[in-house]
Amino acid sequence: MNVAALRQQFPALNQNYNGQTPIFFDGPGGSQVPQTVLEAMNAYLGFYNSNLGGAFFSSEKTVDLMLQARQAVADLLNSPSADQIVFGANMTSLTFSFSRAISRDWQVGDEIIVTNADHFSNVSSWQLAAEDKGVKVNTALINETDCTLDYDHFTSLLSDKTKLVAVTYASNTTGSINDIKRIVEAAHKVGALVYVDAVHFAPHELIDVQALNCDFLACSAYKFFGPHVGIVYGKREHLEGFTPYKVEPAKDVIPGRWETGTQSFEGLAGVIAAIDYIAAISELPKTEPRRIRLADAFAISKAHEIALSHHFLTRLTEFPQITLFGISDIERLAERTPTFALTFADHTPNQVSQFLGQAAMCVWDGHFYAQGLCEQLGVLHTGGVVRIGCMHYNTIAEIDALFERIALLLK
Secondary structure, rough: OOOHHHHHHHHHHOOOEEEEEEEEHHHOOOOOHHHHHHHHHHHHHOOOOOOOOOOHHHHHHHHHHHHHHHHHHHHOOOOHHHHHHHEEEOHHHHHHHHHHHHHHHOOOOOOOEEEOOHHHHHHHHHHHHHHOOOOOEEHHHHHHHHEEEOOOHHHHHOOOOEEEEEEEEOOOOOOOOOOOOHHHHHHHHOOEEEEEEOOOOOOOOOOOOHHHHOOOEEEEHOOOOOOOOOEEEEEEHHHHHHOOOOOOOOOOOOHHHOOOOOOHHHHHHHHHHHHHHHHOOOOOOOOOOOHHHHHHHHHHHHHHHHHHHHHHHHOOOOOOOEEEOOOOOOOOHHHHHOOEEEEEEEHHHHHHHHHHHHOOEEEEOOOOOOOHHHHHHHOHHHHOOOEEEEOOOHHHHHHHHHHHHHHHHHH
């Protein structure tokens, strides 16, 4: 992968801010966007801004755009069909909406499982639905050594009372990847549904909902180089079987029955462009199907991200004052994203992020809504962690610049 050429496609990576070239290690909170995505959104708004269902050219263009967006996401996730893709304002809003519909038939005595690995968008939604129905919420712990799900604890919570398991594909804080297929298989044995949060995972690896056999999977385009658009894939029998909260005149067919109000059509234009941008990383001919090119593209970007992780963890060993939470074994780099959660012996997370921010190095500090994880790790009430997140557009040189800046702070 020619990272230098790739970076030229991102205006943010080539700007001058107060005499400095910014370094973006904030990808887990939202990725930067290539020029093609900006152009696609601008072109739609500039020439075709309309709603659905009109007997005129711009509305017909919007209808076609929405169909194209569903197919692009279906290719990204390997959905069996495009009409199993639901769009919304963001993953959190969609998850709250789905939680209300899925929990309609829950009864006192039923149970659900959430995890300490998750962003609370995939926890609070289900906790509140359970509270409304008098349903017990069980919380699966993480292995503190590598911040993956504790599978033994998780399976001990499963029973014939379990109605749903909500779990993240990868931690948005530590980068640790969970074995979703294993979780799904265990949950389905007791008849439970599985709702997967793939928001953090989606920009880093190819997703295959059919291979996972999950019931639902949610992600957000602004994490994979697009605009703020929420996405949920659902199995057809669930999208057709559950009853959503919807406006009465709206058609009761999928996927529209799940899409409340007018969608961000300019956002959907950006989603298509973002997925096509990823596919273009592939070295295969453009005549190959998009799903095939996406698989090749993710393999290429994953190899680069593993190299970034290897270099980051190697440099980290120079600083004994820093503690890493998550997978540190360089033999297991395929089991994590290049997202690193750190604490510093003599500095708070906010002090570190402020110091780095003065050099236009963009990093986050805090809990990132992974409240259960930070509580279990014992860092929630001490400012959380510093999160350094790499994307495929980051470089070895940027990591070195980061550690040079950290060395100044710790000297």
